[in-house]
Amino acid sequence: MMTILLPTDFSKNAKNAILYALELYKNQEVNFILMNAFHPTHDDMANSITGGSLNDLLSQASEKQLQELITEIKGKHISNKHHSFSFKSAYGSLVEIIDTFVDKHPIDLIVMGAKGMSAVEKIVFGSNTYAVIKEVDCPALVIPDNVTFTHPSNLSIATDFKEIKNKKIFSVLQTLLNDYKPEVTMFNVTEEMKPVGAEEKQMAQSIANILNIDTINTTYFKHEDVIYGTKEYVKQHNTSLMVLVNKKRNFFEDLFHISFTKQISFHAEIPLLILHD
Numbered sequence: 001m002m003t004i005l006l007p008t009d010f011s012k013n014a015k016n017a018i019l020y021a022l023e024l025y026k027n028q029e030v031n032f033i034l035m036n037a038f039h040p041t042h043d044d045m046a047n048s049i050t051g052g053s054l055n056d057l058l059s060q061a062s063e064k065q066l067q068e069l070i071t072e073i074k075g076k077h078i079s080n081k082h083h084s085f086s087f088k089s090a091y092g093s094l095v096e097i098i099d100t101f102v103d104k105h106p107i108d109l110i111v112m113g114a115k116g117m118s119a120v121e122k123i124v125f126g127s128n129t130y131a132v133i134k135e136v137d138c139p140a141l142v143i144p145d146n147v148t149f150t151h152p153s154n155l156s157i158a159t160d161f162k163e164i165k166n167k168k169i170f171s172v173l174q175t176l177l178n179d180y181k182p183e184v185t186m187f188n189v190t191e192e193m194k195p196v197g198a199e200e201k202q203m204a205q206s207i208a209n210i211l212n213i214d215t216i217n218t219t220y221f222k223h224e225d226v227i228y229g230t231k232e233y234v235k236q237h238n239t240s241l242m243v244l245v246n247k248k249r250n251f252f253e254d255l256f257h258i259s260f261t262k263q264i265s266f267h268a269e270i271p272l273l274i275l276h277d
Contacts, residue, residue, distance in 0.1 A: 001030065
């Protein structure tokens with residue numbers, strides 16, 4: 001049985017991500033854990049009721065909303081005998097709560113919504129979703145705002161064709177391959193078009209062996225900008241879901257590197273599965 005964590009702030013796009021996950025894994029036995037992180041706002045403090053702890057009141061409200069959301073999901077939207085539900089409500093930072101929870105529990109996947117933001121919002125506020133996929137060492141599926149479920153017939157893995165230390169990270173794809181039999185392609189965006197070499201093909205085959213499939217296609221895609229080239233590749237090849245491998249870097253690499261994962265997550269128009277090497 002899989003265990004999937006579903007962080008929610010009860011917004012429309014968070015609920016959309018939950019419904020996407022339920023549909024994507026409809027053929028799998030899954031325990032879904034809905035999680036809400038709460039903290040007091042000025043309005044909460046102004047409206048606190050005398051005689052009760054504010055945190056207690058917020059906790060009760062959070063748990064009530066989680067229970068109501070589970071009831072809504074099970075009753076109105078979808079009913080699946082393979083799925084079970086539980087919930088977790090906690091005070092504090094969403095990223096810290098998820099990180100601690102993942103350390104203590106065997107979570108196979110985190111599924112989160114990603115609401116589109118303006119350029120100014122990205123600079124000033126950042127993104128909780130991006131913070132989770134960067135800081136929490138767990139596969140994360142990011143569902144962009146307003147994206148609804150479609151059969152994942154074409155799965156693309158964005159790659160630089162450089163060494164991946166732990167190829168077993170791709171095993172999270174196994175259930176999707178079993179259920180949907182998508183075509184799988186590893187692609188790299190380059191300024192100059194070049195042929196795929198033996199090393200690239202060998203790398204793809206080693207991942208295919210882990211996933212128990214015959215082959216993974218490999219290709220280069222010509223574009224002068226890696227971000228917009230990736231978006232263009234996705235559009236031209238009707239990609240249903242894109243896989244990114246987030247590699248750890250040292251301090252100086254972080255300082256001078258504009259994260260590809262960050263840029264893609266902010267511009268996402270299709271679901272992204274983030275793996276950690």
